[in-house]
Amino acid sequence: MPPILFTIPLWIDLTAVAIGAIQGAMFAGRFTDRRFDLLGIAIIGVTVGLGGGLLRDILLGGVPAALQSNWYLPIAGGSALLGMLLQSLFNRLGPFIIALDAVTIGLFAALGTSKALAHGLPEIPSLFVGVITAVGGSALRDMMLNVPIAVMHVGSFYAMAAGFGSALLVVLFELHVDITIAAIACVIVTTVMRILAARYGWSLPEQR
Amino acid sequence: MPPILFTIPLWIDLTAVAIGAIQGAMFAGRFTDRRFDLLGIAIIGVTVGLGGGLLRDILLGGVPAALQSNWYLPIAGGSALLGMLLQSLFNRLGPFIIALDAVTIGLFAALGTSKALAHGLPEIPSLFVGVITAVGGSALRDMMLNVPIAVMHVGSFYAMAAGFGSALLVVLFELHVDITIAAIACVIVTTVMRILAARYGWSLPEQR
Amino acid sequence: MPPILFTIPLWIDLTAVAIGAIQGAMFAGRFTDRRFDLLGIAIIGVTVGLGGGLLRDILLGGVPAALQSNWYLPIAGGSALLGMLLQSLFNRLGPFIIALDAVTIGLFAALGTSKALAHGLPEIPSLFVGVITAVGGSALRDMMLNVPIAVMHVGSFYAMAAGFGSALLVVLFELHVDITIAAIACVIVTTVMRILAARYGWSLPEQR
Numbered sequence: 001m002p003p004i005l006f007t008i009p010l011w012i013d014l015t016a017v018a019i020g021a022i023q024g025a026m027f028a029g030r031f032t033d034r035r036f037d038l039l040g041i042a043i044i045g046v047t048v049g050l051g052g053g054l055l056r057d058i059l060l061g062g063v064p065a066a067l068q069s070n071w072y073l074p075i076a077g078g079s080a081l082l083g084m085l086l087q088s089l090f091n092r093l094g095p096f097i098i099a100l101d102a103v104t105i106g107l108f109a110a111l112g113t114s115k116a117l118a119h120g121l122p123e124i125p126s127l128f129v130g131v132i133t134a135v136g137g138s139a140l141r142d143m144m145l146n147v148p149i150a151v152m153h154v155g156s157f158y159a160m161a162a163g164f165g166s167a168l169l170v171v172l173f174e175l176h177v178d179i180t181i182a183a184i185a186c187v188i189v190t191t192v193m194r195i196l197a198a199r200y201g202w203s204l205p206e207q208r
Numbered sequence: 209m210p211p212i213l214f215t216i217p218l219w220i221d222l223t224a225v226a227i228g229a230i231q232g233a234m235f236a237g238r239f240t241d242r243r244f245d246l247l248g249i250a251i252i253g254v255t256v257g258l259g260g261g262l263l264r265d266i267l268l269g270g271v272p273a274a275l276q277s278n279w280y281l282p283i284a285g286g287s288a289l290l291g292m293l294l295q296s297l298f299n300r301l302g303p304f305i306i307a308l309d310a311v312t313i314g315l316f317a318a319l320g321t322s323k324a325l326a327h328g329l330p331e332i333p334s335l336f337v338g339v340i341t342a343v344g345g346s347a348l349r350d351m352m353l354n355v356p357i358a359v360m361h362v363g364s365f366y367a368m369a370a371g372f373g374s375a376l377l378v379v380l381f382e383l384h385v386d387i388t389i390a391a392i393a394c395v396i397v398t399t400v401m402r403i404l405a406a407r408y409g410w411s412l413p414e415q416r
Numbered sequence: 417m418p419p420i421l422f423t424i425p426l427w428i429d430l431t432a433v434a435i436g437a438i439q440g441a442m443f444a445g446r447f448t449d450r451r452f453d454l455l456g457i458a459i460i461g462v463t464v465g466l467g468g469g470l471l472r473d474i475l476l477g478g479v480p481a482a483l484q485s486n487w488y489l490p491i492a493g494g495s496a497l498l499g500m501l502l503q504s505l506f507n508r509l510g511p512f513i514i515a516l517d518a519v520t521i522g523l524f525a526a527l528g529t530s531k532a533l534a535h536g537l538p539e540i541p542s543l544f545v546g547v548i549t550a551v552g553g554s555a556l557r558d559m560m561l562n563v564p565i566a567v568m569h570v571g572s573f574y575a576m577a578a579g580f581g582s583a584l585l586v587v588l589f590e591l592h593v594d595i596t597i598a599a600i601a602c603v604i605v606t607t608v609m610r611i612l613a614a615r616y617g618w619s620l621p622e623q624r
Contacts, residue, residue, distance in 0.1 A: 028623065037620035039575055040568030054475075059262075061271045063477045067532075067541035074540060084623060116275075124282060125275035139352075144555075146354055146562055152248030159247055204245035207236065207292060267470075269479045324483075332490060333483035347560075354562055360456030367455055412453035415444065415500060 006114035006183040008107065014071055016104040017049040018079035020137055023101055024048030025083030026090055027141065038081060045080020046073060047144060051137030056112045056129055060119050098198055099191075102161075106190030109134040109162040110183040113169045123170045130166030134190070135159045154206045157197035165190030214322035214391040216315065222279055224312040225257040226287035228345055231309055232256030233291030234298055235349065246289060252349060253288020254281060259345030264320045264337055268327050306406055307399075310369075314398030317342040317370040318391040321377045331378045338374030342398070343367045362414050365405035373398030422530035422599040424523065430487055432520040433465040434495035436553055439517055440464030441499030442506055443557065454497060460557060461496020462489060467553030472528045472545055476535050514614055515607075518577075522606030525550040525578040526599040529585045539586045546582030550606070551575045570622045573613035581606030 024044040028036055036044075050066045050073070057064035066072040083090060090097055112133025116126035135151045135158050142149040151159045165186040172182035196202065232252040236244055244252075258274045258281070265272035274280040291298060298305055320341025324334035343359045343366050350357040359367045373394040380390035404410065440460040444452055452460070466482045466489070473480035482488040499506060506513055528549025532542035551567045551574050558565040567575040581602040588598035612618065 034564065034623075035570045036568055036623040037570045037572075038623070039620055040565075041623050043565075043568050058266060058474060059272060059275060061269065061477065063535070063537070064475060067475060067537055067544070070538045070540045072541075073544050119271070121271070121275055122278045124278045125280075128275070128281050143351060143559060144565055144568075146564065148242065148354065149248075149251075149352055152244055152251050152352075154243045154245045156245075204247055207242075207244040207246070207249050266474060267480060267483060269477065327479070329479070329483055330486045332486045333488075336483070336489050351559060356450065356562065357456075357560055360452055360459050360560075362451045362453045364453075412455055415450075415452040415454070415457050 006110055006179045008111070010069075010071065012107070013111075014075050016107045017066075017072060017076050019049075019097075019100050019104045020052075020108075021045030021049035021076045021079035022083035022090060023097070024137075024141055025080040026087060026097075028080075028145070029084065029087050031145070038084075041080050041084050042077035044141060044144070045078075045083070046076045048137040048141050049076035049079065051140040052108050052112070052133040052135065053137075055136040055140070056115065056133040059129055059132065060116065060121075099195060102191040102194035102198075103187065105134045105158060105162055105194060106165055106187035109165045109190050110169060110186040113166040113186065114173075114179055114183055117170070117173055123174065127163065127166045127170050130169070130186075131159055131162045134162035134166075155201075155203050157202050157204070158194065160204065161190045161193035161197060164193055214318055214387045216319070218277075218279065220315070221319075222283050224315045225274075225280060225284050227257075227305075227308050227312045228260075228316075229253030229257035229284045229287035230291035230298060231305070232345075232349055233288040234295060234305075236288075236353070237292065237295050239353070246292075249288050249292050250285035252352070253286075253291070254284045255352060256345040256349050257284035257287065259348040260316050260320070260341040260343065261345075263344040263348070264323065264341040267337055267340065268324065268329075307403060310399040310402035310406075311395065313342045313366060313370055313402060314373055314395035317373045317398050318377060318394040321374040321394065322381075322387055322391055325378070325381055331382065335371065335374045335378050338377070338394075339367055339370045342370035342374075363409075363411050365410050365412070366402065368412065369398045369401035369405060372401055422526055422595045424527070426485075426487065428523070429527075430491050432523045433482075433488060433492050435465075435513075435516050435520045436468075436524075437461030437465035437492045437495035438499035438506060439513070440553075440557055441496040442503060442513075444496075444561070445500065445503050447561070454500075457496050457500050458493035460560070461494075461499070462492045463560060464553040464557050465492035465495065467556040468524050468528070468549040468551065469553075471552040471556070472531065472549040475545055475548065476532065476537075515611060518607040518610035518614075519603065521550045521574060521578055521610060522581055522603035525581045525606050526585060526602040529582040529602065530589075530595055530599055533586070533589055539590065543579065543582045543586050546585070546602075547575055547578045550578035550582075571617075571619050573618050573620070574610065576620065577606045577609035577613060580609055 028044045054064045109130045113126050113130030116129035139149050150156045169182045169186035236252045262272045317338045321338030324337035347357050358364045377390045377394035444460045470480045525546045529546030532545035555565050566572045585598045585602035
């Protein structure tokens with residue numbers, strides 16, 4: 001069997017975690033009446049930046065990757081605090097952050113889906129694990145903040161973008177395409193769909 | 209050691225998952241002001257239909273059964289969407305759905321308790337895992353929807369019914385009764401107690 | 417390699433669980449408008465008393481210790497019901513309960529940190545697991561009750577106290593200090609910081 005685990009350099013992974021954590025801090029910044037303390041902000045950063053990967057590894061039954069290195073937790077917590085301090089700067093970088101975030105979701109989807117396939121999971125559960133990895137952190141964030149879970153509501157297209165990317169990865173994997181190429185395709189499709197959705201306001205039909 | 213894992217045919221298991229998912233969609237249908245999209249409804253279906261089994265398998269330290277087959281996720285998500293579309297039909301089937309739901313809770317309790325026993329857990333934790341399997345999906349649903357967790361409040365008798373059924377299974381197991389018979393007894397007791405509770409309004413005393 | 421797992425006698429562990437569960441019931445007692453039933457109170461007791469340890473063991477990838485013995489669940493549930501019945505008594509014991517609770521948090525932090533180190537986790541993740549063990553139960557409680565998570569907000573110093581204690585344990589462990597001595601130091605530091613914080617109103621700076 002060929003190696004099917006898609007891996008990326010640690011610094012890319014940590015950058016993706018940092019972008020997630022900064023997004024988390026910016027989200028928390030909207031709740032000016034809540035009186036989060038600095039630890040609360042760091043917790044949100046850890047949740048958004050690492051939550052998807054933690055859920056993925058718990059579902060796959062192992063010790064989470066984020067707990068096997070000293071890097072992930074300080075990067076996630078520190079990035080959240082940076083995101084809080086430089087909120088106005090990051091707000092001005094809006095479109096750039098959205099683009100980075102789209103790439104991040106694509107990377108998380110590719111990492112999650114390929115890790116699930118490498119663990120021998122069937123196609124559909126692997127796709128599911130990929131989506132959980134991509135959007136699980138922000139869903140956990142919403143549960144912890146007692147706000148409606150964004151990915152469940154009209155107007156969010158995160159999960160669909162990650163789903164299409166993960167599905168493409170699974171199909172390419174079944175066609176014996178090299179896992180790195182399949183993963184890159186997943187990242188590109190997820191990123192492009194997420195950006196187009198943000199630009200043109202795509203959304204799924206509402207509950208009826 | 210005799211085989212102690214109670215197993216049921218896949219189609220029964222999937223039917224139970226589908227009933228849970230339909231219930232979840234009907235529950236979500238009450239929140240007409242929330243603007244769930246179709247993915248949100250599918251997520252609720254997956255949560256209610258598969259959540260209890262996911263919690264069970266995470267507590268038992270393995271890859272969840274629902275992720276080892278391509279059937280569970282589409283059945284759960286698809287049943288939820290069906291439940292949404294046919295809401296008025298299912299509402300008219302009210303008592304029939306309550307009866308099916310009661311059997312479902314009994315099945316989940318039997319599957320969870322016997323799987324925990326098969327993993328070598330002691331009696332009381334096995335009972336606990338059985339109850340979590342039976343009611344964990346709806347508790348997760350309530351947490352995700354930011355509503356009070358039904359099983360913790362006066363008027364719900366789900367968990368008690370599952371607890372009595374699971375306790376009976378554990379006792380019969382200790383008495384070396386065949387696991388299939390013990391599991392069937394669990395399903396019957398849970399189902400009957402749940403239906404009687406719904407009919408006669410049984411409830412536990414309130415907090416004082 | 418020397419044995420690095422810090423263990424305590426079962427009765428001390430169960431006492432700590434009971435104190436957590438009693439605290440949980442007293443917390444639930446403030447919500448007089450919620451109509452929890454007796455099972456709901458027991459669930460809160462299990463959540464606060466055992467939740468941190470369950471999260472710890474799920475992160476470390478094994479069957480939770482609390483599910484490997486018949487003692488933990490009844491002690492947690494029963495203590496919560498006792499806490500509900502004797503609420504006025506426990507309220508009068510206020511300062512004594514705060515002191516016991518501080519020791520409990522310290523014990524949970526020491527157990528979690530040392531168990532993570534024994535599993536071969538690096539320093540920072542071990543500290544993280546220690547803090548999760550100490551405060552995870554009350555965070556889960558807040559999520560289940562749909563109230564803001566206390567440890568994320570100004571005015572709570574639980575997590576910081578557990579963090580300092582866990583950090584000290586990790587440092588002493590790296591210096592090859594005997595694990596029992598390191599754990600006792602962790603308990604003392606956490607306890608003293610928690611009590612001083614309660615007495616002098618220490619808190620972290622607020623989000624800005």
